[in-house]
Amino acid sequence: MTVPSTSHPPARDPTIRRVLAFFALIAAVLITVVALAVRNINRAERSADWVNHTHAVILEIDAILATVHAGDGALRTFVMTGDARDQGAGRDAFSSMSEHLEIAKALTRDEAAQHAQVLRLETLANQRANLTQRVIAAWQIDHAEAVRTLTAADGSAATTAEIRRVVERLKADEMALLAERDTAAFLQAQTTRWTVWTGVALDFLLLSATAWLIRDDLQARRHATAVLAEANAQLEARVEARTSELSTANARLVSENLEQRWAHQAAEHQLRYQQNVFNALNDLVLVVTKAMNISRVNPAVVRLTGREPAALIDRPLADIVRLTGDTSVNFDAMAVALREGRELRAQPAVVTDALGQPITARLALFPVRDRDKVVGGIIVLEVLGSPPPQRDFARSPSLL
Numbered sequence: 223m224t225v226p227s228t229s230h231p232p233a234r235d236p237t238i239r240r241v242l243a244f245f246a247l248i249a250a251v252l253i254t255v256v257a258l259a260v261r262n263i264n265r266a267e268r269s270a271d272w273v274n275h276t277h278a279v280i281l282e283i284d285a286i287l288a289t290v291h292a293g294d295g296a297l298r299t300f301v302m303t304g305d306a307r308d309q310g311a312g313r314d315a316f317s318s319m320s321e322h323l324e325i326a327k328a329l330t331r332d333e334a335a336q337h338a339q340v341l342r343l344e345t346l347a348n349q350r351a352n353l354t355q356r357v358i359a360a361w362q363i364d365h366a367e368a369v370r371t372l373t374a375a376d377g378s379a380a381t382t383a384e385i386r387r388v389v390e391r392l393k394a395d396e397m398a399l400l401a402e403r404d405t406a407a408f409l410q411a412q413t414t415r416w417t418v419w420t421g422v423a424l425d426f427l428l429l430s431a432t433a434w435l436i437r438d439d440l441q442a443r444r445h446a447t448a449v450l451a452e453a454n455a456q457l458e459a460r461v462e463a464r465t466s467e468l469s470t471a472n473a474r475l476v477s478e479n480l481e482q483r484w485a486h487q488a489a490e491h492q493l494r495y496q497q498n499v500f501n502a503l504n505d506l507v508l509v510v511t512k513a514m515n516i517s518r519v520n521p522a523v524v525r526l527t528g529r530e531p532a533a534l535i536d537r538p539l540a541d542i543v544r545l546t547g548d549t550s551v552n553f554d555a556m557a558v559a560l561r562e563g564r565e566l567r568a569q570p571a572v573v574t575d576a577l578g579q580p581i582t583a584r585l586a587l588f589p590v591r592d593r594d595k596v597v598g599g600i601i602v603l604e605v606l607g608s609p610p611p612q613r614d615f616a617r618s619p620s621l622l
Contacts, residue, residue: 237439244432248425255421262414269407275329276400279336280393282326286343287389289319290350294382297354309358316351323347339392346385506573506583506603512596514539514557526605528576539601545585546570556587560599563589573603582606 296312299305323344330336500507501521509518516534524530527542534542545556559566571585583603590598 248428258417285322343388508601563596
């Protein structure tokens, strides 16, 4: 036998709410980690771009310096040999220098300090290019003049040395930027690494907490199921015991009802028997209360007095019976004897019938007790002599 379930809707399980909350936290941690990782990756990509940009600027600056040296070398060789190939090599070198300058200016456009130094480098490089053009023009007129012009330019301006210093400063600045960006990239990589590992650790802890919560809930449910099963078993045992008790009580009740019915039938039989005996007596029998009022009469009283039971019940006994003879025994003494529970025997009395005629009789009083308490009495009247002849009481005017 199982306990019937109620029809109330089930309440929302708090464990489910906790598990959903943990999964929401896990999702939030994952989203946060992904967002931070993507942001750091983007920053790392930008840092990588800046590193590549810095290396490109350094390469272009080195290329500018190299082309300046190559142009100067080709110019000196041309002045000494007059070979057209050296003249072409110098022109190509300065042409490459111009290209590298344009690229360097484009790369440093967003960096004001570096861009200004590139512009300074461009000015110095252009001076070297102009010097080359003057030397070539002078060489075409007079070789000695070209040599003097070149020597004077190198001795007065020292343009090449200035170009070298500008290039070194630019390289130092770019290397500082490179170190700074390398540090930033390293920090971003570290931040990304710590962010990912922290997120993984948090998710692991949250998953562990979720697993523990689910395990604890399963244990609680198994315990509750065991307790419920035990309660059902105990309830079944109590129901069986109660059913056995009810069966025993029902059988006992059936037996008691049968005994009571038999007792009731026996009592009814006894009452009928007593009523038959009471009705069969030829003597006049009256049952009175303690107040000496008539409560019952037998048929002999009705036949002899002509009075119906309805006319006698609840009437005082003195209306139809009075004592005669010794004046020491009067009617009040009979009431006193009844209250005291004493019997009176062979007391002369007179019974008055419905026509008012006296009937001589001998009276006996017997008290009736219930648990040693007098509750009434029985009056027995024995008619003396032969009973009077039957008369038609119905036609008597005294009964009207």
